[in-house]
Amino acid sequence: MSDRPIYVTEPYLPPLEEFIPYLEKIWESKRLTNNGSMHQQFEQALCDYLGVPEVALFNNGTMALLTALQALRITGEVITTPYSFVATGHSLLWNGIKPVFVDIDHKTLNIDPSRIEAAITPKTTAIMPVHCYGNPCDVEAIQHIADNYNLKVIYDAAHTFGVQDSIGSILRHGDLSAISFHATKVFNTFEGGAIICPDLKTKQHVNNLKNFGIVDEVTVVAPGINGKMSEVNAAFGLLQLQHIDRAIARRREIDQVYREQLNDMLGITLLQQAGQKVANYAYFPILVEPEYPLSRDELYQKLKDRNIYARRYFFPLISEFSMYRGISSAQSENLPVATAIAKKVLCLPIYPALCENDISHIVEIIRGN
Numbered sequence: 001m002s003d004r005p006i007y008v009t010e011p012y013l014p015p016l017e018e019f020i021p022y023l024e025k026i027w028e029s030k031r032l033t034n035n036g037s038m039h040q041q042f043e044q045a046l047c048d049y050l051g052v053p054e055v056a057l058f059n060n061g062t063m064a065l066l067t068a069l070q071a072l073r074i075t076g077e078v079i080t081t082p083y084s085f086v087a088t089g090h091s092l093l094w095n096g097i098k099p100v101f102v103d104i105d106h107k108t109l110n111i112d113p114s115r116i117e118a119a120i121t122p123k124t125t126a127i128m129p130v131h132c133y134g135n136p137c138d139v140e141a142i143q144h145i146a147d148n149y150n151l152k153v154i155y156d157a158a159h160t161f162g163v164q165d166s167i168g169s170i171l172r173h174g175d176l177s178a179i180s181f182h183a184t185k186v187f188n189t190f191e192g193g194a195i196i197c198p199d200l201k202t203k204q205h206v207n208n209l210k211n212f213g214i215v216d217e218v219t220v221v222a223p224g225i226n227g228k229m230s231e232v233n234a235a236f237g238l239l240q241l242q243h244i245d246r247a248i249a250r251r252r253e254i255d256q257v258y259r260e261q262l263n264d265m266l267g268i269t270l271l272q273q274a275g276q277k278v279a280n281y282a283y284f285p286i287l288v289e290p291e292y293p294l295s296r297d298e299l300y301q302k303l304k305d306r307n308i309y310a311r312r313y314f315f316p317l318i319s320e321f322s323m324y325r326g327i328s329s330a331q332s333e334n335l336p337v338a339t340a341i342a343k344k345v346l347c348l349p350i351y352p353a354l355c356e357n358d359i360s361h362i363v364e365i366i367r368g369n
């Protein structure tokens with residue numbers, strides 16, 4: 001047994017001394033929040049890094065999702081995936097919207113576009129797909145359906161920092177994309193998130209909504225919320241941007257080692273990339289098939305007994321939680337692929353500080369040693 005726990009992830013943190021000058025500037029300025037200088041610089045730096053037109057920062061990814069739905073005035077029913085973190089479904093329920101679950105594609109584990117049309121009703125106003133594990137959805141097929149039925153598309157892009165297709169950032173697709181900078185994500189600002197907007201007008205609308213609907217001292221235009229990112233988080237994001245390329249490069253190496261060492265393992269299926277030109281290696285999911293000597297839960301427990309905390313993302317499915325179970329589309333017969341995958345998936349530890357010995361140790365346990 002390893003003497004220290006190995007978790008599914010560990011946040012990347014730059015050397016502490018590099019952060020001190022940022023804090024000194026904040027202390028000098030006494031500007032702690034409300035669109036201060038760090039916030040403005042970080043938004044611009046993210047636009048440049050990601051290659052997107054406009055970024056509106058948020059205090060977390062869930063608030064970004066909630067606000068994206070408000071910004072597009074989404075009501076009625078929204079088609080989404082059951083195979084995600086609960087925040088995807090919760091953002092709909094919190095807005096009084098009924099989630100309509102559509103099964104996933106067995107290769108990408110993203111919403112299966114060929115099943116979307118059958119789920120559209122007169123109440124459908126939008127589609128909320130998730131680029132699960134940072135693997136892009138079939139954005140063209142989804143946009144085609146949305147155009148035909150006059151639906152909005154809001155991507156839950158929580159896992160998708162830095163991912164690119166052959167033209168550019170995956171975050172440019174749909175009407176809006178919401179991203180997370182949570183501690184467990186590829187790029188973290190402790191807590192944080194953003195909405196990627198196609199133009200300045202949309203960003204200004206989103207900015208109003210995340211600041212109580214305030215336009216100026218005497219004008220409130222909407223029942224907004226407090227979704228603002230603080231100056232400390234924004235400053236940390238600026239510093240993280242200087243390190244992110246190396247952090248992703250290290251994730252890539254770990255992904256490669258796992259692939260090389262587990263590729264031929266009977267009963268273990270590795271998820272292939274979904275065609276992205278630049279990946280971010282956010283997660284390393286494996287599928288534990290019936291041919292493997294242990295069940296998924298037995299392997300999960302075996303690793304845990306050796307102080308390795310792999311995670312069953314995303315089990316249970318969102319549709320299996322009590323607040324969703326009564327919805328007709330949440331029934332498992334409607335979601336056979338997602339139901340089967342949720343029973344087989346295990347996400348292995350992957351983060352920049354994971355060393356070769358730890359990877360070998362994890363692989364050895366999976367190989368049965």
Ligand code: T4K
Nearest residue numbers: 007009010011060061062084085087088158180182183184
């Ligand atoms: N949409 C999707 C598709 C998402 O995956 C998420 C978040 C959201 C929306 C919402 O975005 P945010 O509102 O969170 O910005 C974690 C994260 O809390 C959650 O952010 C993430 N998805 C989800 C996939 O994973 P848990 O309950 O598994 O977190 P927790 O606390 O068990 O952390 C996992 C492991 O990470 C720990 O065992 C140890 C390590 N860890 C964690 C934290 C918080 C650290 O080493 N340091 C830390 O500070 O949900």
